[in-house]
Amino acid sequence: MTVQQKRILIIEDERPMAKALELKLGHEGFEALAVFNGKEGIEELKNQKYDIVLCDLVMPIADGFYFLKNMKAEGFDIPVTILTNLSQDEDNKKAIELGAKDVFVKSNTPISEIVDYVKNALK
Secondary structure, rough: OOOOHHEEEOOOOOOHHHHOOOOOHHHHOOOOEEEHHHHHHHHHHHHOOEEEEEEEEOOOOOOOOHHHHHHHHHHOOEEEEEEHHHHOOOHHHHHHHHHOOOEEHHHOHHHHHHHHHHHHOOO
């Protein structure tokens, strides 16, 4: 499977961040789609196959914890990486316990580093 065929779901309520990730990943040859809360993320997984999910934790309507719990309940087995502004170990630990593979603090992580992480994760 080539990089052009890899699909990335971005779940991020901060629209500028969501759009920046979507554009940067698109420029790298990925097919990326942004939705804006965990409920929309679950619905998108029901409609399309994705290879990896980038998910914020704090969002209105349905947060990242909602997404992680419901993704598991729905039987999806897709790697999820959390992108959050929370640097609290308790929240990060909870996300990992719910199935997230990694956690990045957005304010400490350049988008280029997130893109490199996605490239390596999907090799």
